[in-house]
Amino acid sequence: RLNYPERLNAVAEIVDKHVREGRGGRLAVRGPGVHWSYDDLARIINRLANVLVGKLGLVPGNRVLLRAANTPTMVALYLAVIKAGGIVVATMPLLRAKELVPIIDKAQIALAFSDETLITELAAAASGNAFLKRVVTWSGNLGGELGSLLDGVPDAFEAVNTFADDPCLLGFTSGTTGVPKATIHYQRDLLVICDCYAKEILRADPDDSFIGSPPLAFTFGLGGLVLFPFRIGASTVLPAKTAPDDLARAIGEYRPTVCFTAPTAYRAILARIGEYDLSSLRKCVSAGEALPLPTFNAWKEATGLTLLDGIGSTELLHIFISAREEGVRPGCTGKPVPGYEAQVVDDAGGPVPNGTPGRLAVRGPIGCRYLDDPRQVNYVQHGWNITGDTYIRDEDGYFRYQARSDDMIVSAGYNIGGPEVEASLLAHEAVLECGVVAAPDPERGSVVKAYVVLREGHVGDDTLRKTLQDHVKQDLAPYKYPRAIEFVDTLPKTESGKLQRFSLRKLAAETAKDTRE
Ligand code: 3UK
Structure with a gap:
């Protein structure tokens, strides 16, 4: 399943492949004023990559900060950086200057892109910063300063011949204390989450259309709204706003079939369910925090759909224990995603008996690698990733969430x-x-x-x-x-x-x- 070649550029596999194989006319991205086919998307990515390399001097391995809501331009830039062999550092839209500075410093960012609507805090962070040399803004879809840079740039760009284990993104964790942690992910990781979780658990098909609210800076959103749909040639919907009410309205308008969001958003939608038309949905994924049984039950009753709970982390990029449509055990997160192993261990790292609470330990094709961080030894112990969650494994192998271990x-x-x-x-x-x-x-x-x-x-x-x-x-x-x-x-x-x-x-x-x- 995961026999990737030594040389691998993820964007060649998730976007260009569809063009190469005659599926370029299929729909890839929808949003306000946007209706991009895979041909369109591939061309836009190429032009952006030409700007990055030809006009802004990007060389493989450079880190590039991206700052925007989930917009089509953000998606295209994200993939253009990776196609050019760069490393994406996407930031949560609400971050303030004082939260952006440690990210810029930690990742040693020299080049940043920001949607004009989010420039204020980035400009403040950039002022006097020792690393950040150039901030490019854009407005709307590929407009503004970025639009001018795109003028006359060629449509073709050969994917940089990266290694499967070259880094391509730094995911910053939303830790509440201390210096933020940056988790390194590699070209192949982008395919791994598609070929394990999405292929084996989600099982969407090319006619599906994806929607959801997690920002792309949160790897839950990156997977659910970009990588999973594109890997199989399906489409994604990026509405202008994604608060629960906006998300529910956008579902009525665009009629997508697969939804990714957190339990709290499902609850907020349920509270006003009579106002929405959710009839297009056929799969709903819940992650980010525990899915309480009453939320699972209420969603089932209101929509007829099984909420698919899954626990993921920035460290492991995406979901590693999940429910599956058949054999859901409500109240449990589920079982390890194919390719992953999980166990519940005590403080010394030894497995505890079924039914006993302990620390969740996971291993699989993606592991945690922090960028230059002494806290690496807390997350990875004896070859297992210790997620910081307390779990119980039951007799049938289902994992039941208890709490964050610190909580x-x-x-x-x-x-x-x-x-x-x-x-x-x-x-x-x-x-x-x-x-x-x-x-x-x-x-x-x-x-x-x-x-x-x-x-x-x-x-x-x-x-x-x-x-x-x-x-x-x-x-x-x-x-x-x-x-x-x-x-x-x-x-x-x-x-x-x-x-x-x-x-x-x-x-x-x-x-x-x-x-x-
Ligand atoms: C908690 C859950 C119970 C858990 C994430 C899907 O949440 C994601 O990444 P983060 O780094 O946080 C990781 C921590 O969040 N958690 C996440 N999902 C669940 N707890 N049930 C769940 N279903 O404490 C975990 O250690 O922000 C989720 C995909 C990608 C992600 N990055």
Whole structure:
């Protein structure tokens, strides 16, 4: 399956191949004002690669920062850099100058591209920076400064004859503390995730059309919205906006068949499901955080579709444990993706028995390689990738998520996973969203504290607090119930759709301190 030649340029395999083999007329990219065939896409990539090499002096191995929402130009630039043998560093659109600086410095970026709408923070980061020499902007589709550079540039560009193990992207992790970590990925990795996860689990076909919300700077989005569709000659849809409501409307408008987003977006769409036409969808993938059983059930009931849960990471590029359409075990993430092995281990790295919680260890065709980072030894131990998640493997080989290992709540000697309590709360009709973390407590060390966003029409008072506590006590081992419940309007989320547990924990610690004083 993964016998790639020694020399491999991923873009030649995922875009040019379709042109070469007579499929160039097929649809590749749709978006506002854009309807590109594979012929169009290949030509645009070639022209951009000619700009990169001919006008901006890119040589293979150079790192190029890209900054934009998920637009057709962003996709084309991403692939042009790789076709020219460069290394892409894509940044999350919402990052501020002070968050961009460490990325520029760590990756030693000399050349950057930015959509005009996102230039302010990049310009601030670039000013006085020792590495960044040139920032090119564009507007709309291939317009503005980039458009001028494209004038008169030839349509042909021979893919740089890279090695399969030449680096082609640096994925920065969204860590909450310290210097950001950059994970190195190689030309072949881009094909590996298509040929393992997408081919064996997702099983889309060339007539499928993909849509979703994760930014391309998040490798969940890169795979789901670019590499997976293009590998098989299917198409991708890039709507202007991708908040849950916009995504749901775009599904009605473009009628795509495959959707990639995070559980929180599926919940937000469910809350207003009557307003949308989702009838074109046939496959829906959920990743980024645990998929609670009530969300899985509600999606099934509302759409008839099985949400395909999968855990992936920036370190391993994409999903390595996944549910599959046949034999889904709701409440579990699933089984290792073909090509990968997974086990649950103790602190010494030895496997624990089935049914016992421990650290998730994974190995397969892609492994974690940080760029010049002492934290490499934390992620890779004895040849296994330690993802930082606590899991239980059951008798049948299904992996059940517990929590990020750092997030496990220890209360009066019990280990409690916040996500399990969240899933229980979400099954109650009053609860729209929730986050469960440890709050410091003088007697128990910590107590379970829930932050709850209510659905319209419910009032957050002591009666409801008691009702929710009783609900959890009925549903789970009683010691897991949230001793503290706070009703809030929103929960802090990252740009990739993850609950910021760190912020909630901090809040819980501050509140606990205030009430003690
Ligand atoms: C958590 C999940 C439970 C888990 C990602 C798909 O999320 C991605 O990458 P990140 O580097 O975060 C990795 C961590 O996120 N997680 C992700 N998916 C699940 N936890 N169930 C899930 N289904 O803690 C993991 O260690 O941001 C996801 C594809 C590519 C990705 N980069």
